[in-house]
Each structure stands twice: as C-alpha cells, then as structure tokens.
Amino acid sequence: MRTLLAIALASLTASPALAASGPFFSLDNTNFIVLLAFILFIAILFYFKVPGKIGEMLDKRAAGIKSDLDEARALREEAQTLLASYERKQQEVQTQANRIVETAKSEAAAAAEQAREDLQRSIARRIAAAQDQIASAEAAAIKDVRDRAIAIAVAAAKEVMAKQMTAAQGNKLIDESIKQVDAKLH
Template sequence: MISSAFAQAASNPELVASVWNSPTLWVAISFVIFLALLARPTWLFVTRSIDNRIQEIKNKIEEAAGLREEAQDMLAANKRKIFDAEKEAGEIIAQAREEAQVLKARLAKELEEVLKRRQQIATDRISQAEADAVEAVRLLTVDIALNATEQILSETIKGKKGGKLINNSIKELPKKLN
C-alpha cells in the first residue's frame, strides 16, 4: 500500500506538491512536533509525580510496619507485665497463706499457754483455798479444844491455882502445836 502510494506520487509530481501545500499536513506535523516537545517534560512530570506517590506509599508502609512492630513490642511487654504481676500476686497469696498458718499456729500455742497458766493459777488458788481451809479448821479445832479444855479444867480445878494453871497451859499450847 505504501509502495503503491510512492509509485503514484512518482508518476504524478503535482500530487506530491499539493500534499506539501495542504494545511492539514502542516497542522499534523505541528501537532506531532508539539507533542514531541511536550512529551519529555510531561513524561518527567508524570514519572516524578508517580515516583513521589510511590515514595509516599513506601513511607506510609514503613511507618505502618514500624507502628505494628512497636505495637507488638508493647503487647509483648504488657503480656510480660501481666504474667509477672500474676506471678507476684500468686507469690503474695502463698506468702500470706504461710504467714496466716504461722500466725494461726503461734496464736494456738499462745492460747494453749494462756489456758495452762490460767489452769495453773486456778489450781494454785484451789490449793491455797484448801490450805486456808485446813488452817482455818485447825485453828477452829484448836480453839474448840482450848475452850473444851478450859471448861473441863475449870470445872475440875477450882480456885486461883486452877485459873493460873489454865492460863499458863493455854499460853503454851500454841507453841507446842506449831
């Protein structure tokens, strides 16, 4: 097809001259030159814009990756803190239970000692009361015996000598009983 156009143009030189004089051809050539002149700056502008957009997207992706890594580090740190806190709480509870058992044992021992002391005090008081009662009975027996002796002697021995004898005997009797 192109070769037939060349063949026709060679056979008809007027046709070739008329093509060069056509304004449509010159508008087309001007348009192509215009596009060629604008193509490089436009291409540079478009590629620069695309490169800038690509760089912005890469920066956002890197920032997001950094934020994700930071969030994962924070999550791991918080999980570690929670684990440590739970472990510490368990240790505190175990220690509190041990202290409660020790306190319970100590209080039971102290209560037992207090009860033993109170029992000993009660036993001592009972013993003292028994001793006091025995002493009171002994003294009462001595008084009764003295009174009975005095009465018997005074009935059997009459007079001054009898009174003196009775009084001396009564005075010496407590010395002999102790």
C-alpha cells in the same frame, strides 16, 4: 513520541471519516480538525513535559506510600516489642502476685498455729492458776477449820479445867507458866 505517532496512525485508520465521501485531509472535514486538535494537545502536553511531571508526582506519591509503609512496619515492630514486653511484665507480676499469695497463706497458717499454741498455753496457765487458787482456798479452809477446832478445844478445855481445877492449882499453873516465859525470854 513513538506512542504519539502510533496513536495518530491508529486514529487515522479507524476513523469513521474514511467511510464518508470526500477528501479526509480537508479543513472542511471536522474529523480531520478534531484529529489535528488532539495531536496538537498531545504535543503541548509533551512540550511542557506533563508526562514527566505526572511520572515525578507518581514517583513522589509512591515514595511517600513506601515511606508510610516502612514507618507502619517500624511502628508494628515497635508495637510487637512493646506487647511482648508488657506480656513479660504481666507474667512477672502474676508470678510475684502468686508468690505473695502463697507467702500470705503460709504466714496465715503459721499465725493460726501460733495463736492455737498461745491459746493452749494461756488455757494451761489459767487452769494452773485456778488449781493454785483452789489449793490455796482449801488450805485456808483447812486452817480456818483447825483454828476453830483449836479455839473450840481450848474453850472446852478451859471449861473442863475451870470446873475441875481449884484456885490453888490455877495459881500454881500460872506461876509455872510465868517462869517458863521468863526463862525463854531471858
């Protein structure tokens, strides 16, 4: 109410109506009527407690803004917590991926070494098998040559004996051979 009174006094002292001629407090003076209407308007505003309602509205708005700010702070903190959590998870996943890569590299190196050893053993086995086949082929060739040599020698001996031996000597040899076979079989 004091502010209203101060406003009214200030408007009275600074009014251009004072510079005009004639009485100020007359209903014929439009400045006085406007002043009365303004004071009446201000009084009606105070009667209906408009400044209090405006204050309440501003307080509600301030409380709403404060709650929005608090909510925004809480959301920001939650977002920072989530970000930190995701960064930790990303770091863990990166570490795990690095371990998987290192394990895969070491397993690949071990598999390559094992494959190299298996290949060397396979080559050694094939070389040994080839050498065995060569030795077997050599033995078969030597046996074949001996068998042919024996067959040729027997044929040559038969031919030589047939030319030098008489029928009586041949019969005698046959009889001796039969006796030897008979003695060995019985």
